[in-house]
Amino acid sequence: MNTFLERCQQIVGADFVLTDDAEKLSYVTDYRQRFIGRALAVIKPANTLEVAAIVKLCAEHKVAIVPQGGNTGLVLGSVPDQSGNAIVLSLLRLNQIRAIDAINNTITVDAGCRLTQVQDAATSIQRLFPLSLASEGTCTIGGNLSTNAGGTAVLHYGNCRALCLGLEVVTAQGDIWDGLRGLRKDNTGYDLRDLYIGAEGTLGVITGALFQLFPLPQSQLTALVALNSVADAVALFHLARSNSKDTVLSAFELISSFCLELVGKHFPAIRQPTLAAHPYYVLIELSSQEPEANSVTALENLIELAMEQGIVHDAVLASSLTQSNALWQLRESISSAQAAEGKNIKHDISLPISNIAAFIDATDAQLQKQFSGCRMVTFGHLGDGNLHYNVSAPLNDSHDEFLAQQSAVNRVVYDSVAHFCGSISAEHGLGALKHDEILRYKSPVEMQLMRQIKQALDPHNIMNPGKVVTPF
Ligand code: FAD
Known part of the structure; x- marks a missing residue:
């Protein structure tokens, strides 16, 4: 292995082959700090030619490679396992x-x-x-x-x-x-x-x-509206899609009231808009190539119509970029607020939009039956059919004890996702976290095709082994 590392040093320079445990730590630790892997070395090439030379060398020595960018992935895809046999290949110096x-x-x-x-x-x-x-x-x-x-x-x-x-x-x-x-x-x-x-x-x-x-859009208008149910959020989405005319519906984010409660509790400095309390909220954004005044009218008309139809019960419209950023900050702070509340079980799932309300009703009920008092942190890109359907421990319960039931919680959620014709990973991928889980939800034919592709392009299984699919 020393020869291997020496040759790595010749390719990228000694400063860019990290073998010291302290130097490697941030590269082998996953974003949520739930897992720490081990690596033979962290290698930091400067350009494509250096990447190619390192990969060729790894292929020759049958050394596994874990490519890594910002290491913000949430499914243990960017960190090595604990064998210590792989290198982490950091791409951060390719930044032009x-x-x-x-x-x-x-x-x-x-x-x-x-x-x-x-x-x-x-x-x-x-x-x-x-x-x-x-x-x-x-x-x-x-x-x-x-x-x-x-x-x-x-x-x-x-x-x-x-x-x-x-x-x-x-x-x-x-x-x-x-x-x-x-x-x-x-x-x-x-x-x-x-x-x-x-x-x-x-x-x-x-x-x-x-x-x-x-x-670049000429105008971007944002509003936060209050609703009684997820079914109403879906109805609002349909209304917004049918009525956007010259404006474009560019974001449609579902936020449960518990999400806003967590943001208020852990980030009191983030200003919450004055809205009557409702179980759900939606952050809507309309974009347009038209002047701002036209978009304001479009958004006001949409909300008025939704109120007339009893879908929306209260709303705030951002009247400046600062206000719009403040609404987005609420949305973007949910993950951190949830993390501050304690360890939780995350599910990044997608569903046909028409099934989302029924999925949430059925799955909430099943989880409450099996894990009484668990707290649902439900938010996400409803317009894409994508939910972050996360589960926190019951108030005052031990988060670690709740986490020990992760497999059982996942089974309830993922079986329900399958029942409602969805996917167990909408945008985060499979990584190592869902490597085994996916076997239950994809057909044998689909898994076999994926294995054949992996086998054909990476016959020695050196590229990020143990993630997504194992070829044999
Ligand atoms: P890494 O975490 O370093 O790697 C992710 C995967 O890609 C790993 O499997 C890794 O091996 C592989 N990889 C990295 N670079 C390369 C490369 N150059 N060549 C080949 N393989 C490579 N994701 C969303 O999709 N939508 C969201 O809204 C979203 N919000 C997030 C919010 C927060 C606060 C956090 C922490 C994460 C969020 N994510 C989201 C997840 C994550 O940020 C994304 O998956 C992101 O695309 C990962 O980029 P990265 O550079 O950090 O990749």
């Missing part, structure tokens, strides 16, 4: 914006660029890169692509896959595939780009990407 093209409306970036860096680069030429997540200051484009990240703008712009036109990838053999083509149409065989997107680093290493850009 390679090109911005205003004619073709595209941007080409290194995989280690932080998401905010790409958003800012687009804004600098009056364009929008719409991908937006609460972790955007830390997560990287390579991680976003590898998890096919979603976030708050999927409703109108689609997920990370929908935004990507081309990729540069280092294969599991250490070859470089230059697929950085900015073509909107390219039907020349199997779509390799779509294979690597969402593969969670199990097929190769993404080193660069080319994305489409969009016009």
